[in-house]
Amino acid sequence: MEGMKTGRAALFTTRLQDRAWLSEKAFQIQLDRPSGFRFLPGQSITIVNESVERDYSLACAPDSDRLTLCVRLVLHGLLSPFLAAAPLGTTLTFTGPHGYFLFRQSPRPGVFVATGAGAAPFFSMVSAGVSGFTMLHGARTANELYYGKHLRAASARYVPCLSEGRAPGCFTGRVSDFAREHLAPRAYDFYLCGSREMIRDVTLLADERFPGSLVLTEIFH
Amino acid sequence: MKTNVGSGDRGTTSLLSGERVPKSHARVEACGEVDELASVLGACASALSAERAELQREIQSVQGDLLNIGAWLATSPGSPTRQMLRTISPDRIREMEDAIDRLEAELPPLQSFLLPGGHITAAWAHIARTVCRRAERRVQSLAADAGEAAGESPGGILPYLNRLSTYLFALARYCNKLHGVPEATWRG
Numbered sequence: 001m002e003g004m005k006t007g008r009a010a011l012f013t014t015r016l017q018d019r020a021w022l023s024e025k026a027f028q029i030q031l032d033r034p035s036g037f038r039f040l041p042g043q044s045i046t047i048v049n050e051s052v053e054r055d056y057s058l059a060c061a062p063d064s065d066r067l068t069l070c071v072r073l074v075l076h077g078l079l080s081p082f083l084a085a086a087p088l089g090t091t092l093t094f095t096g097p098h099g100y101f102l103f104r105q106s107p108r109p110g111v112f113v114a115t116g117a118g119a120a121p122f123f124s125m126v127s128a129g130v131s132g133f134t135m136l137h138g139a140r141t142a143n144e145l146y147y148g149k150h151l152r153a154a155s156a157r158y159v160p161c162l163s164e165g166r167a168p169g170c171f172t173g174r175v176s177d178f179a180r181e182h183l184a185p186r187a188y189d190f191y192l193c194g195s196r197e198m199i200r201d202v203t204l205l206a207d208e209r210f211p212g213s214l215v216l217t218e219i220f221h
Numbered sequence: 222m223k224t225n226v227g228s229g230d231r232g233t234t235s236l237l238s239g240e241r242v243p244k245s246h247a248r249v250e251a252c253g254e255v256d257e258l259a260s261v262l263g264a265c266a267s268a269l270s271a272e273r274a275e276l277q278r279e280i281q282s283v284q285g286d287l288l289n290i291g292a293w294l295a296t297s298p299g300s301p302t303r304q305m306l307r308t309i310s311p312d313r314i315r316e317m318e319d320a321i322d323r324l325e326a327e328l329p330p331l332q333s334f335l336l337p338g339g340h341i342t343a344a345w346a347h348i349a350r351t352v353c354r355r356a357e358r359r360v361q362s363l364a365a366d367a368g369e370a371a372g373e374s375p376g377g378i379l380p381y382l383n384r385l386s387t388y389l390f391a392l393a394r395y396c397n398k399l400h401g402v403p404e405a406t407w408r409g
Contacts, residue, residue, distance in 0.1 A: 100237060104301045189239070196227075203228035207241055214239030 011048075012037055016083075016090045017066060023143050025073055026117050028059065029083060030066040031092065038062070041124040042103060044218070045069075045096030047079060054079040055098065057193070057218065059120035059147070061127035070120040070146060072220065101218040103130045106189045108213065111136065112155070113175050113202055115194030116144060118220045122193065123147040126154040134183075135159065138175035138198065142167040176201035180209065187212035194220055237292055238300035251294045251363045254356035259287040261352050265345035265392075273399070279320065283385065286313065293376045294360065298367050308376030317384040324391040328398060334407040337393070340400040346393035350386050357382040 018030040039045075044057045045067070060068035074080045086092075103110070103125050110133035112122050119137065127150075135155040139145045145160050152158040160170040161178050171178045179202060190206055190213055192199045199217050206213045228234075233241050234249060242249060266280040289307040296302045337347035360378055397404055 100302045100305060102301070102305075200227040203235070203241075204231065207231065207233055213241065215235050215241055216239045217235065 010036075011093060011095050014067070014092050014094065016086055016088055016092060018088065019084075022070070022146050025144065026146060027071055027073065027084060029069050029071060031069070031094075033065055033067050037067075037096075039097035040102050041128040041130070042101040042121040042218075043097035043099045044101075044121070045094040046098060047083070048093045048095060049079055049082060052078045057099075057101075057118075057121040057124065057220075058097070059123045061124065064127070070117045070123075072117040099218065101191070101193065101216055103191070104189070106214070108187050108189045109134065111179075111183070111188045111190050112151075113138070113179070113190060113192045113194070113198065114151075115139065115175065115198045116220065117146065118192075118194030118198075118218070119146045119148075119151065120193075121218060122191070123150055126150055130154065132156045134188075136161060136175040136178055138163065138194065140164040142170060174198070174201070176205055179205055183210070185209050189214045189216070191216050193218040236297060237295040238297040238302045240297055247359070247363050247366060248294060248297070251356070251359040252291050254352065254359045255287050255291045255294065258349060258352045258356050259284045259291075261345060261349040262287075265342055265349055265396075268342045268345055269396075283388075286381065290376070290378050290381070293378065294363070306376070309378060309381040311377070314377060314380050314384055317381065317388055321384065321388050321391050324388070324395045328391065328394050332406070334409075335394070336405040336407055338405060339393075339397040339402040342400065343393040343396035343402065346389050346396055350389035350393065353382055353386045353389055357386065 012034040014031040014034055016029060017032055019027055021027045039058055039062055041062055042057070044055045046053050046055050056069040056071060058067055059070045060066065071080050071083050073084055101121055112133050113136045114122055115138040122135070131154040133155050134157040135151050136159050137145055137148060137151060138161045140163050142160065142162060142165070148160060159178055160167070161175045162170045162172055163174050166172050175198060188206075188210055190202060192202050192215065196219050199219055203215050203217070206215050229244065232244055234244050235241055236248060262280050262284055266277045269277055286309060290309065293303070293306050293308065296306065338344050357379065360382060364379065394404060
């Protein structure tokens with residue numbers, strides 16, 4: 001972390017090299033890594049396409065040869081349909097790295113909470129060796145638990161939570177429901193990445209049931 | 222960047238370093254003062270005509286500094302997040318001193334106390350100056366409470382705010398001169 005500065009982010013040019021669909025609603029893209037681009041696990045980049053800018057967390061290790069992004073397809077969105085359809089080799093521009101959503105050592109246990117594409121920064125952290133946390137992984141259905149296998153392997157406790165539908169070994173309900181009902185009351189370091197609604201619910205829950213906790217957030221729509 | 226909505230409905234908020242604190246917390250108060258200062262400066266820049274683009278850019282550069290200062294103030298001492306934040310460098314403070322010299326070189330010597338006001342841009346600059354002084358007081362108080370000795374002010378913030386107040390006084394006078402509005406002096 002030492003020496004890294006944000007604020008006046010540099011502009012980089014890259015090329016789209018690969019795309020893989022993770023579900024009907026999300027896909028992963030890989031970009032060439034521009035020389036000189038460095039980031040910390042948990043940080044994001046901003047893709048700039050004409051007048052449109054969108055933030056995406058990096059879903060790869062900080063020393064990986066390519067940069068990976070997890071993109072949720074937004075119907076009639078301004079950028080994700082373009083990224084879903086752009087031919088491989090398309091030139092893209094981005095700024096970054098951005099953000100302070102970084103894992104930090106702490107005497108309090110870490111609780112990672114992700115919904116949907118919000119799993120991306122946690123995958124980056126895990127790729128960099130972070131482990132031993134509690135992971136509350138939320139999705140509508142089991143096939144939307146992106147990076148679940150890797151997150152499960154690195155966590156001390158992995159709880160998939162499905163808000164719509166049931167699956168063996170999965171909690172039925174929202175991640176905030178699980179935290180309210182099953183997380184022992186004490187102070188934690190919460191890392192929240194996902195929908196605005198999840199972040200609001202878990203943050204208010206932290207105030208109510210887990211005083212003294214740290215709450216670090218990254219919002220995805 | 223997406224904004225958080227609703228998690229502060231019960232009067233608490235998150236610092237950049239993750240702590241949940243009441244919105245009346247001294248750190249939040251200090252951030253609020255700096256935010257108010259940036260907003261008042263925005264009003265001043267907006268009131269300047271398009272021909273004063275260079276001055277507008279200078280004010281926007283100060284607003285950028287204030288965003289960096291706000292991030293620093295929103296982070297608890299000792300948090301690893303602070304290692305990632307921009308601070309105010311000695312070079313930036315020297316730039317501010319140069320800007321003060323540049324404006325003052327255009328102005329007549331001060332003979333008496335001035336009554337804040339005149340052209341709307343000057344009036345905004347005077348308001349910005351007083352907000353800046355209030356922000357400085359809050360930051361000083363925060364630094365004292367947090368055990369950060371004023372001499373090693375957090376990230377060069379105190380010297381910067383001190384210079385900025387002086388700059389804003391000179392800016393107010395300069396704005397009146399630019400627009401041909403005489404300075405009102407106090408004849409008490």
